[in-house]
Amino acid sequence: MAGSLLHTPLHDWHAAHGGRLVDFAGWEMPVQYTSIVAEHQATRTAAGVFDISHMGRLLFRGAGAPAFLDRIVTRRVSDMRPGQIRYALVTNDSGGILDDVLVYARAGKSPGGPPMWMLVVNASNRLKIVDWLLEQNLERAANCEFHDATTSEAMIAVQGPRAADLLAPLFDDAHQALRYYHCAELHFPERAAKAGVDTQSALVSRTGYTGEDGWEIIVAAGLAVEVWQRVLEAGQSLKPDQSLGALPAAGVLPAGLGARDTLRLEAAMPLYGHELSETIDPYQAGLGFAVDLEGRAFPGRDALLTLRDRPDAPVRVGWLLAGRRVPRDGFPVVAASATVGHVTSGTFSPTLDAPIAMGYSQRTFATPGCEVAIDIRGRQEPARVVALPFYRRSTQGSKK
Amino acid sequence: VTPNARASDKLLYAKTHEWICLDRQPQAKVATVGISAFAVEALTDLVYIELPKVGRQVKRGEGFGEIESVKAVSDLYSPVNGEVIEVNELLTKNLGVLHDDPYGQGWIAKIRLSDDGGLDQLLDYAAYQKQCAEEGH
Numbered sequence: 001m002a003g004s005l006l007h008t009p010l011h012d013w014h015a016a017h018g019g020r021l022v023d024f025a026g027w028e029m030p031v032q033y034t035s036i037v038a039e040h041q042a043t044r045t046a047a048g049v050f051d052i053s054h055m056g057r058l059l060f061r062g063a064g065a066p067a068f069l070d071r072i073v074t075r076r077v078s079d080m081r082p083g084q085i086r087y088a089l090v091t092n093d094s095g096g097i098l099d100d101v102l103v104y105a106r107a108g109k110s111p112g113g114p115p116m117w118m119l120v121v122n123a124s125n126r127l128k129i130v131d132w133l134l135e136q137n138l139e140r141a142a143n144c145e146f147h148d149a150t151t152s153e154a155m156i157a158v159q160g161p162r163a164a165d166l167l168a169p170l171f172d173d174a175h176q177a178l179r180y181y182h183c184a185e186l187h188f189p190e191r192a193a194k195a196g197v198d199t200q201s202a203l204v205s206r207t208g209y210t211g212e213d214g215w216e217i218i219v220a221a222g223l224a225v226e227v228w229q230r231v232l233e234a235g236q237s238l239k240p241d242q243s244l245g246a247l248p249a250a251g252v253l254p255a256g257l258g259a260r261d262t263l264r265l266e267a268a269m270p271l272y273g274h275e276l277s278e279t280i281d282p283y284q285a286g287l288g289f290a291v292d293l294e295g296r297a298f299p300g301r302d303a304l305l306t307l308r309d310r311p312d313a314p315v316r317v318g319w320l321l322a323g324r325r326v327p328r329d330g331f332p333v334v335a336a337s338a339t340v341g342h343v344t345s346g347t348f349s350p351t352l353d354a355p356i357a358m359g360y361s362q363r364t365f366a367t368p369g370c371e372v373a374i375d376i377r378g379r380q381e382p383a384r385v386v387a388l389p390f391y392r393r394s395t396q397g398s399k400k
Numbered sequence: 401v402t403p404n405a406r407a408s409d410k411l412l413y414a415k416t417h418e419w420i421c422l423d424r425q426p427q428a429k430v431a432t433v434g435i436s437a438f439a440v441e442a443l444t445d446l447v448y449i450e451l452p453k454v455g456r457q458v459k460r461g462e463g464f465g466e467i468e469s470v471k472a473v474s475d476l477y478s479p480v481n482g483e484v485i486e487v488n489e490l491l492t493k494n495l496g497v498l499h500d501d502p503y504g505q506g507w508i509a510k511i512r513l514s515d516d517g518g519l520d521q522l523l524d525y526a527a528y529q530k531q532c533a534e535e536g537h
Binding site for chain 2: 031032035036037258262323324325326328347348350355377
């Protein structure tokens with residue numbers, strides 16, 4: 001089967017630099033290079049550099065694009081200004097979550113020109129979402145030209161308290177001016193100076209999936225290795241901030257999907273296929289902020305009107321465990337000798353030095369401080385409901 | 401690696417990555433059991449070990465403990481038939497020694513072999529290396 005897996009433009013770099021490659025949603029991706037904990041700590045104390053090229057990037061050009069997207073996603077997008085990014089959901093007719101996405105209103109290449117719209121979707125859902133768009137009459141949408149750019153580009157996440165420094169050699173300080181959830185096309189001044197002219201640019205956004213400040217960079221596949229290496233080189237001269245993080249700091253490291261998962265879980269960010277699915281609605285998942293129903297029409301909108309006020313639906317919660325054994329997806333949560341919930345993601349938190357989990361719980365047992373047990377392979381381990389997120393970065397040097 | 405770490409090429413191995421070292425004691429054969437450096441490397445980020453219970457009768461291939469990493473949990477399988485007579489409590493306090501010294505201080509349990517210990521099913525070093533090379537690919 002290995003032959004049929006998709007490769008990102010950085011695949012050969014990963015293979016040559018100790019990346020442990022695994023099948024992830026049909027892509028051969030590095031789960032780690034050194035250790036998950038080391039890469040996690042690097043991201044919390046200095047910076048981690050992640051290949052996230054497997055994320056789906058779906059482009060929509062033309063004057064009809066915002067109108068089309070407005071009738072697909074749970075938030076209005078047509079009022080977004082160029083350079084804005086919005087988190088939203090794609091729901092099915094019954095209000096279940098088909099995917100969680102970022103909607104980008106990319107400033108047009110020509111100054112003042114119309115924006116280009118982009119959905120960044122989960123790798124595991126890319127083909128499903130493309131099918132869904134077709135089902136929603138994408139091909140008949142007026143003035144809306146669709147293109148799946150996923151395999152012709154790379155996407156690199158640079159995350160952590162020192163992430164800004166790693167991008168300085170590439171973009172001077174242009175990336176610093178980006179506010180949280182904003183993006184811009186940035187040119188490469190150093191490249192331009194060397195070559196006299198450089199028509200290449202990157203789409204840079206102040207976004208991430210780690211709970212740290214950081215940027216995500218989308219570049220043409222042919223530039224991927226150069227950008228990746230420049231970022232890592234800039235990291236070699238940086239000293240980690242020893243005051244951050246619970247473990248000895250590791251400096252800047254390339255980081256794999258293993259650390260990406262422990263980081264997002266500490267930050268309580270949901271992951272599709274775990275916290276999110278077609279049978280979970282946005283309100284249970286704690287994502288009501290990403291749903292706008294007033295004066296809207298999109299699949300699931302009417303169902304969501306009813307689901308919004310459902311008092312008995314299980315809700316997403318976090319648990320902190322007292323022991324060392326780690327809860328995993330699917331494990332039952334028990335209280336008063338009954339099953340009151342289940343785990344959807346669990347890991348050992350390097351920052352808290354304890355097992356943590358997210359999942360769904362009956363509301364009676366969903367209040368922070370509530371004592372429950374998680375059934376870990378037949379043995380009940382004490383756990384306590386805690387407020388999410390498990391980890392919140394210190395505010396110094398954070399988003400502006 | 402401590403000076404008294406066992407030489408990995410003198411040990412016997414189970415396909416499930418446990419090693420054994422035979423100590424001939426006055427009364428009976430005793431096997432010291434651990435997991436291989438290859439297994440430790442594959443697991444990485446160890447966070448918890450559930451040691452076998454002392455006094456438990458075990459059969460070759462039977463799960464008798466577990467080892468948890470950040471990413472996943474793995475069962476520990478007894479590589480031989482016999483009775484668990486001692487476990488390495490040091491590991492519950494400092495799992496780092498299993499990572500740093502899997503053939504020495506990182507041993508897991510001692511098993512007194514029954515008459516049919518099941519030793520003939522184990523791999524020698526060369527055969528185990530071959531298996532690891534295949535798995536590593």
